């Protein structure tokens with residue numbers, strides 16, 4: 001083997017190693033960026049409140065109250081009773097001329113079915129059901145409605 005050929009082989013090997021090193025650095029940078037993006041998504045998911053939807057039957061209508069709680073502080077943030085739903089088809093009832101009515105099947109219920117006391121009762125029941133399922137959470141500072 002001539003000295004020139006040996007020199008060319010060594011130069012080729014050096015060039016290959018440098019190229020491989022540069023590509024490796026680029027791949028590591030891309031992997032680091034992907035890892036940082038995934039960590040940001042995990043942090044975002046951990047910061048998002050946990051949302052639980054219950055189902056309560058009360059005076060022949062359905063309620064689907066929603067409880068939201070912080071995963072980090074383990075405190076209930078809000079409790080919302082929502083609106084009454086049709087017992088037959090589970091569609092949300094709409095208040096029409098003093099009555100709750102189902103647009104799908106025509107079921108009608110009196111307006112008093114969802115007065116403030118009932119809504120408060122539904123919210124309290126929902127909070128109780130949530131806390132029964134998630135015993136590591138607390139209700140302090142929550143707002144019910």
Ligand SMILES: [Zn+2]
Pocket residue numbers: 086087088089090091102103104105106107
């Ligand atoms: Zn209905």
